[in-house]
Amino acid sequence: MALEHAILVSLLEQPGSGYELARRFERSIGRFWTATHQQIYRVLKRMEGDGWVTAEEVGQDGRPDKRSFSVAGQGRAVLVEWLRAPVQPEAVRHELAVKIRGAAFTDLAGRASLITEVERYRAEHEALLGRYLNGEKRDFPDTSSLDAGQRLQHAVLRGGIAYERMLLDWLDDVLDTLRAL
Amino acid sequence: MALEHAILVSLLEQPGSGYELARRFERSIGRFWTATHQQIYRVLKRMEGDGWVTAEEVGQDGRPDKRSFSVAGQGRAVLVEWLRAPVQPEAVRHELAVKIRGAAFTDLAGRASLITEVERYRAEHEALLGRYLNGEKRDFPDTSSLDAGQRLQHAVLRGGIAYERMLLDWLDDVLDTLRAL
DNA sequence: GCTTGCTATGCAACTCGTTGCATAGCATGA
DNA sequence: TCATGCTATGCAACGAGTTGCATAGCAAGC
DSSP: OOHHHHHHHHHHHSOBOHHHHHHHHHTTGGGTBOOOHHHHHHHHHHHHHTTSEEEEEEOOTTSOOEEEEEEOHHHHHHHHHHHHSOOOOOOOBOHHHHHHHHGGGSOHHHHHHHHHHHHHHHHHHHHHHHHHHHHHHHHOSOTTSOOHHHHHHHHHHHHHHHHHHHHHHHHHHHHHHHHTO | OOHHHHHHHHHHHSOBOHHHHHHHHHTTGGGTBOOOHHHHHHHHHHHHHTTSEEEEEEOOTTSOOEEEEEEOHHHHHHHHHHHHSOOOOOOOBOHHHHHHHHGGGSOHHHHHHHHHHHHHHHHHHHHHHHHHHHHHHHHOSOTTSOOHHHHHHHHHHHHHHHHHHHHHHHHHHHHHHHHTO
C-alpha cells in the first residue's frame, strides 16, 4: 500500500490539513492516486502516531481551526526507503474493456446504448485532456526555468496528457468497431 | 463492483471451472481485470446461489474432478442490464507517478536507484508489448474474417498495445528528465 | 431568520481484496 | 520412495476502501 507515500509526497511539496489534502487528491495528486477524506484522515492519524508527520493547530478567522501536517524526519526516511523499493505490479481494472467484450452477448439495441455510453465517456476524457493542457500552460509556461520538483511534476503531467490522447484515439477505434458490427 | 460481470463475460466466451477462470484472469482477461482464485471462487459461489450461473460436475481422468460453470438466463440478463449502465469512474493508482514526484525529495543516489527501477519497469512493459503483438499475430492473422466477438476482443487488445506503446514513450521521457536533473 | 453551502474533522458499518494456509489426487523425475 | 509441482477447491483472518452519517462554525443569498 502506498496512500501513506502519496500523502508524504504531497505534504513535502506543501504542508496542509487533512481537508486540504483531500482537495489535492481531488485535483492534482488524484490524477494518479485517488483517496477519499475518510481514508486520508485515518491514515494521517496513524502516521502521526508513528511519528511520520507532525501536526500543528492553526487558528483561522472566518473558518474552523485546522490541524496542519508536516513531514517529520522519520516520515522522510520512510519515503526515501520506499523510493528505492521496486514498483509493485498494478491491479488493472478497466471496466470499459469488459463491457466492450461483453457487447458480443447483447443485441442491436444493447450495442447502440453502449455506443452512446462510449461517446459520453470519450467526451469526458476529451474535457479532461483540455484541463490538463490548460494546467500545463498555466503551471509550466516556461520550461527552461524550472526547479527539480517542477520538472518532475511536469513529466508526470505529460504522462497524463499522453494517456488521454492515446485513450481518445483508441475510443475512436472502438466506436468504429462497434458501429461496423 | 464488476468482478461478477468480468466472470460472466469470460464464461459466455467459454464455460469453465473456477480454476480455469483463474488461469484466464492471469492471461487474457487479467490484462484489464485482475482477480485471484480466492476472489473468483467466492464470487462464483454467490453467483451460483443467486442463479446467475449453473455448475456441472465433470469427472476427468488423470486429474481431480472439476465443477464447470455456465451462464444461466438470469446471469445473462444481469450482464445485459449492466452493459446499459454508465461506466463507473475508475480509481487510478499509479504508484510510479508518486515515486517520480517523490524523487524531488531524495538525493543523487536515490535518484540513481529510481532510474534503475524505471529501466527495469520499462523492460517489463517492453516484454509485455512483445507478448501482445505475438498474441495479435497468432489470434488475429486475418482481420477480414472475424466474427463479432473476435472483432471486439481484437479492439480491446489494440487498446492494450496502444497503452503499452504510449507507456514506453513516456518512460523514455521520464528517464531523460531524471537523468537531466 | 432560514436555508444552502463550504471548510474541517471524525465514527461506524460494510464490502472488497489480499495473504496464508489447508486439503487432495495424480504425474514426473531424482 | 520421496520431493516437487500441477490441477482443483476452499476457509479464516486481516487490511484497505467505500458509504452513510454526524458535528460544528461561519458566509452568502433569499
